[in-house]
Amino acid sequence: MIRKISASVLASSIVLTMAACGSNDSNASSSASPSGTAASTASASGANQNESVKLQVVGSDWDDASMSKLKTENPDSLGYLTRSAIEKDHPNYKVDFQNWGWAEDLDRKQRAAILSGSVPDIVHGETFMPIYASEDILTPLPDDIVSAVNPNFLIQNKSGQPVAVSPKGNVFLLFYNKDLLQQSGIDPETVQLATWDDWKSASDKVTASGGGKSFGGGIPSHPHAGGALRLTAFIRSVGADWGGGDQVTIDTPEMAKALQFVRDMDHNYPKGIGNGTDEGPLYKMFNEDKTLGFVVNGTWQAGDAIKNNLNYGVVSLPVAPGGVVANTLVGFDYYGVTNGSKNKEQAFDIIRTMLKKDILGAASKHDITPPATTELQSDADLLAVSPILKAGIETITKGELKGLPVFNKNNAQIWDVIDTKVIARATMTGDAIDKILKEGQAEAEQLLK
Amino acid sequence: MARVKPAASAVRKKEALLAYSIIGPIYLWFLVLIIVPIGIGIFISFTEWNGLASHPTWVGLHNYSTFFSSPDYLLSLWRQIWIGGLGFVANTVIALVLALMLNVPMKLRGLFRSTFFVPSISSVATTTAVVIALLNPQSGPLNRALQSLGMEPVVWSYSTFWMVFWITAYNLWRSVGPTAIVWLAGLQSIDPTLYEAARIDGANRLQLIRYVTLPGLRPIASYIVITGLIGSMQMWDSVMFLSRGGPVGHTDVLMYRIYRDGLESFNMGMSGASSMVLGAVTLLLTFVYIQFFVRRQENA
Numbered sequence: 001m002i003r004k005i006s007a008s009v010l011a012s013s014i015v016l017t018m019a020a021c022g023s024n025d026s027n028a029s030s031s032a033s034p035s036g037t038a039a040s041t042a043s044a045s046g047a048n049q050n051e052s053v054k055l056q057v058v059g060s061d062w063d064d065a066s067m068s069k070l071k072t073e074n075p076d077s078l079g080y081l082t083r084s085a086i087e088k089d090h091p092n093y094k095v096d097f098q099n100w101g102w103a104e105d106l107d108r109k110q111r112a113a114i115l116s117g118s119v120p121d122i123v124h125g126e127t128f129m130p131i132y133a134s135e136d137i138l139t140p141l142p143d144d145i146v147s148a149v150n151p152n153f154l155i156q157n158k159s160g161q162p163v164a165v166s167p168k169g170n171v172f173l174l175f176y177n178k179d180l181l182q183q184s185g186i187d188p189e190t191v192q193l194a195t196w197d198d199w200k201s202a203s204d205k206v207t208a209s210g211g212g213k214s215f216g217g218g219i220p221s222h223p224h225a226g227g228a229l230r231l232t233a234f235i236r237s238v239g240a241d242w243g244g245g246d247q248v249t250i251d252t253p254e255m256a257k258a259l260q261f262v263r264d265m266d267h268n269y270p271k272g273i274g275n276g277t278d279e280g281p282l283y284k285m286f287n288e289d290k291t292l293g294f295v296v297n298g299t300w301q302a303g304d305a306i307k308n309n310l311n312y313g314v315v316s317l318p319v320a321p322g323g324v325v326a327n328t329l330v331g332f333d334y335y336g337v338t339n340g341s342k343n344k345e346q347a348f349d350i351i352r353t354m355l356k357k358d359i360l361g362a363a364s365k366h367d368i369t370p371p372a373t374t375e376l377q378s379d380a381d382l383l384a385v386s387p388i389l390k391a392g393i394e395t396i397t398k399g400e401l402k403g404l405p406v407f408n409k410n411n412a413q414i415w416d417v418i419d420t421k422v423i424a425r426a427t428m429t430g431d432a433i434d435k436i437l438k439e440g441q442a443e444a445e446q447l448l449k
Numbered sequence: 450m451a452r453v454k455p456a457a458s459a460v461r462k463k464e465a466l467l468a469y470s471i472i473g474p475i476y477l478w479f480l481v482l483i484i485v486p487i488g489i490g491i492f493i494s495f496t497e498w499n500g501l502a503s504h505p506t507w508v509g510l511h512n513y514s515t516f517f518s519s520p521d522y523l524l525s526l527w528r529q530i531w532i533g534g535l536g537f538v539a540n541t542v543i544a545l546v547l548a549l550m551l552n553v554p555m556k557l558r559g560l561f562r563s564t565f566f567v568p569s570i571s572s573v574a575t576t577t578a579v580v581i582a583l584l585n586p587q588s589g590p591l592n593r594a595l596q597s598l599g600m601e602p603v604v605w606s607y608s609t610f611w612m613v614f615w616i617t618a619y620n621l622w623r624s625v626g627p628t629a630i631v632w633l634a635g636l637q638s639i640d641p642t643l644y645e646a647a648r649i650d651g652a653n654r655l656q657l658i659r660y661v662t663l664p665g666l667r668p669i670a671s672y673i674v675i676t677g678l679i680g681s682m683q684m685w686d687s688v689m690f691l692s693r694g695g696p697v698g699h700t701d702v703l704m705y706r707i708y709r710d711g712l713e714s715f716n717m718g719m720s721g722a723s724s725m726v727l728g729a730v731t732l733l734l735t736f737v738y739i740q741f742f743v744r745r746q747e748n749a
Contacts, residue, residue, distance in 0.1 A: 104713055111500045111715070135501045223695050272586030272604035277693050281585050412713030413706075416694070425697045428607050446519060 053346045056096040057122035058110060060333060063099035076366035078167060081359040086350055093346055103127075119340030121347040127225075129164050129334040130155050130406045138163035138336035139344055141351075148355060152401045153372035155334055164336030167354045168369040170298035171327040171395045172233045173388070174199070174318065177286065178311045180293045184209040188313055196237075196261055199294070199318040203268045206293035217294040218265025220282060221275045223424035225404070228415065229330050230296045231262060231423055232404060236326035237319050242418055244405030248448060250422055251441035256433050258320070259426045266427040268293075275427045286310075298330055299392040302368040314391050327395060329403040331369070364389070370396045410447040417444045494721030505718070512722035521698075522706065522723065526730065529703040532613055532688075533681030536620045541677055544625050545666075548632030549658070562633070565626035573623075577690040580619050584691075609699040612692040616700060619687045624680075628673060635669030636662065671743050675735055682731040703727050 061070060061079025070080040083097055098120065100109040107128045113120055114137060123132065132138055133155050140161040146154065153169055154162040178188035184206045192198040203216025210216075219234055221227045235241065240254035249255075266274050269292075273282050285292040287304040295301070296317070305312050319325055335354065337347040354360065355373055364371040365385050370393045376382055377397055383390045407414045422440035425431060494512055498505030516522045551562050568576055583591050584605045592602035605611045643661050652660060685704035688694060694701030703723060711720030 107715075108712055114501065115503075131499075132501070135499075137501065223693055270587050271602075272606055276586065276606050277691070277695065278581050278585070281587050285587070410710070410714045410716050410719075412709050413716070416698075416709060420693065420695050420698050420701075424695065428696055443521065446521075449515075 050092050052092050052094060053343050054094045054096075055121045055341075055343055055346055055350070056098060057347065057350055058098045058100050058106075058120045059122065059124050059335065060099060060102075062097040064097070066099055067097075074366065076362045078354060078360065078363035078367075081362060082350065082354045085353050085356070085359060089353070090346075090349065093349075095350070114338070114340070117340075119338045121341035121343055122335055122337055122350060124333055124335045126332055126334065127404070127406070127411075129336065130403075131411070132336065133157045133163045134406075134408075137338055137340075139339050139341070141165060141336075142348055145348065145351060145355065148374065149372040150374055150377060150397060152329060152396060153332070155336075164334035165351065165355070165372060166332035166334045167360055167372050168331075168333070168364060168367065169329055169372065169396065170300070170331040170369055171329060171392060171401065172230055172296050172298060172317055173301070173391050173395065174294060174315050175286070175297055175301050175305070176202075176294050176313050176315075177290060177292065178313055179290070180206055180210075180214055183214075184293070191313075193315045193318055196234075196318050196320050196323075200261075200265060203265065203294055207268045210291070214291040215270055215273075215285070215293065216268035217282075217286070217292045218268045218274055219262045219296060220279065221262055221266065221423045221427045222279045223275065223277060223420040225415070225419070226279045227275065227423050228404060228419050229328050231258075233296070233317055233326060233328040234258060234262070234320075236328070236402075237317070237323040239323070242405050244407060246408050246448060248407070248414065248441060248444040250418065250444060251437040255437055259422075259433050259436070261320070262423075263426050263433070275424045299368045299370065299386075299388045300331070302386055302388040305388075314388055316391065316395055325398065327401050329396075329401050332403060368392075407448060409449075413447050414444045417447065490721050490724055492721075493717050494725050496718045496721075498717040500715045500717055508718060512718045513726075515719065516722055516726055522703070525701050525703040525706050526726065528699075528701060529682060529684070529727065530730070532616060532700065532702055533684045535613070536617045536684060537677045537681035539617055539621050540624050540628055541673060543621060544628035544673075545632050547625060547629040548636055549662075551629065551633055552636045562630070565629055567626070568623050569626050573686060573690070576619070576623060577687075580615065580691060584615065606692065607696055609696060612696060612700050616687050616691055619691060620684060628677070631669060631673055632666070635666045638669075639665035671739075674738055674742075678734050678738065679731055682727060682734070 059079055059082075060066075061077045062083040066077075067080060067083060070077045074080065079099075083095075086093060086095060100106045103126075106125050110120070110123050110125070110132075114123075123129075123138075125132075134157065136157060138157065140157070140163055141154070145165060146162050149165055151162075153166045155164045157163045174193060176188065176191070176193070181188040181191060181202065184202075186202055186205060191202055193202065203218060206214065206216035220230050232242070235255060235258035238254045238258050240252055240258045241249060243249040269282070273285065276282075282292070283295065283297070283304070286295040287308045287310065290308075290310065301314075304310070316325065317327060335351050337344050337351070341347050357373070357375060357379075360371045360373060361376050361379065361382055363369075364376065364382060368386050368389045370389065371377060371382070377393050383393060404415075417440055421443065422436055425436050425440075426433060429436075493505060495507060495509060496505035497508045497511075547565060551558060551565075583589050586592060586602060586604045586606070591605075596602055603611065605615065639662065643665070644657060647657055647661050683704055685702055685708060688700055688702050688705050689708070692700045694705055704727065707720050707723045707727065710716045710723060
């Protein structure tokens with residue numbers, strides 16, 4: 001009884017203090033506790049086709065305000081297309097389409113809703129969705145969804161069952177400015193960028209010939225996710241990683257080797273550009289000023305390249321000496337159906353709609369972003385849209401890829417340590433790499449206890 | 450008498466009811482928005498809870514033990530005190546000087562007063578963007594100015610000194626106007642005849658400030674110091690926007706850790722314990738100020 005009262009008081013207070021948002025629909029679920037119900041593979045469009053069903057779904061670009069804006073500005077947006085299709089194909093679904101922002105703001109609002117017992121039928125997000133999965137808040141995905149998508153676009157719960165899917169997602173590629181390479185005496189059409197050494201040699205040449213006005217560029221080490229995501233794609237090439245779960249693996253010989261390379265490459269940035277809190281100046285140098293030879297970015301770089309009339313080339317990330325092809329998943333917006341949902345099958349129908357070939361294909365083309373479904377990943381028309389999209393799809397379908405690891409406790413704090421006291425420190429200071437790794441490891445371990 | 454008594458009692462009851470109906474909502478507001486959250490905060494500080502589990506797990510003093518055994522938490526508390534304190538002292542003193550200047554009769558005085566107030570009513574996003582653009586190491590106006598003078602550009606984000614300087618300057622820029630207005634209100638509440646009397650006694654300008662202005666500002670100074678102290682112990686947004694605790698965590702203040710513990714890592718217990726410690730330190734500093742400065746002056 002006391003537990004129930006304390007839980008209710010806590011839930012109310014958290015809702016009051018954290019959530020300044022969200023309408024609570026009449027389909028409010030009574031409990032956030034895991035139901036343990038496995039979803040069936042059958043679509044809800046069968047038995048009770050005309051029965052009115054109420055749903056509350058949280059997602060991007062499908063709330064009323066976004067819909068009216070996107071209708072004229074970007075009718076190929078995934079959220080716009082999905083909602084339009086749901087309203088057309090399932091008129092009996094009375095869906096409250098919500099948009100609760102992104103990142104911490106979204107996480108806070110969703111947790112508040114889950115705690116209050118007014119659980120949305122669908123929740124979404126990026127970095128915190130693996131935590132929802134491990135807390136058994138999400139219902140396992142039906143087999144038809146799982147089998148339709150590339151496994152890199154799924155996240156699993158503790159039992160290994162896929163519980164959320166990202167319709168689109170990205171990896172990092174190496175973009176280069178052909179004009180700057182040419183000016184440095186490098187033939188941009190035949191330039192070798194397969195290994196770290198190849199890349200460093202080319203970048204050093206661009207910096208040397210730039211006379212302090214243009215630079216080769218290196219691996220960003222910004223003290224936030226913008227640095228960590230890109231850098232992790234490189235460290236994995238030498239077999240290093242940060243750990244995850246109950247383990248931290250900062251202080252390893254592989255990590256030392258990787259960080260030394262990051263430090264060496266940082267000399268190809270003007271001081272403070274590769275590791276500043278604001279990453280804008282770095283991409284401005286590449287896109288607008290055209291004074292940076294190389295940039296590590298996702299396929300969204302295509303938009304900037306076109307907008308700025310950039311004469312660019314693109315390749316997969318270089319590989320470490322004796323290392324392996326590696327990358328990091330980025331820009332994944334996972335959608336999952338909550339255990340608290342009373343209309344799980346109908347909620348899965350919304351996810352199925354997002355993954356439909358015509359809808360996801362149009363959104364992928366527009367955003368130049370690799371789609372989740374294997375059918376679209378091998379679609380000749382889509383692959384012909386842009387060399388960047390083709391390179392992205394080829395990279396993302398090459399074996400198993402991972403996002404940034406998630407730690408079981410103090411996840412954000414441990415990432416703070418990695419971002420500021422390991423990654424940024426390696427390029428902002430002259431401290432010995434071994435010392436940086438040792439101290440970072442000790443501090444992160446303390447936070448995991 | 451016996452017939453009057455019930456009537457008097459009824460009046461008293463009516464008056465009491467009226468009084469409670471006036472103060473009742475305030476008490477309710479106080480209870481719901483202050484007492485209950487503090488109580489919940491204290492309770493959470495003894496638990497482990499990620500905001501997803503249906504109820505917190507009681508861990509006793511574990512979070513407090515982590516706080517006091519971890520150099521990082523203690524260091525961030527120390528940074529909160531000294532970086533926040535630096536901003537507080539700078540704000541209080543500069544606002545006073547500004548108020549003294551704005552109190553002098555001159556043309557366009559109203560415009561000057563408004564100008565100093567503008568940064569505090571501008572959105573944080575806008576003012577932060579301005580400072581971040583200024584500090585751009587490659588194309589920022591500050592470094593361009595330095596280079597045009599033949600000097601080396603400064604990579605501001607590499608230096609603890611400069612990041613503390615800019616955090617303090619940013620806070621000062623945003624808060625000096627409102628503080629100056631409060632000082633100004635204090636200055637204008639001083640009886641002008643005191644100045645006239647002092648002048649007749651031969652006091653010069655500095656003596657007027659020393660013997661009339663400063664003693665006259667004591668009541669308002671207590672308000673400014675106490676609210677300033679509390680504000681300095683809550684300072685974190687400028688750290689998050691400008692330095693993210695860098696370089697290498699050297700500007701990571703406790704309030705920023707509390708935010709990250711609570712609303713990024715969802716380690717509610719640790720966030721609650723740190724909040725309680727910070728609250729206790731703030732109370733202690735306020736108590737010391739009241740005990741040793743305000744009361745002593747009152748007794749004198």
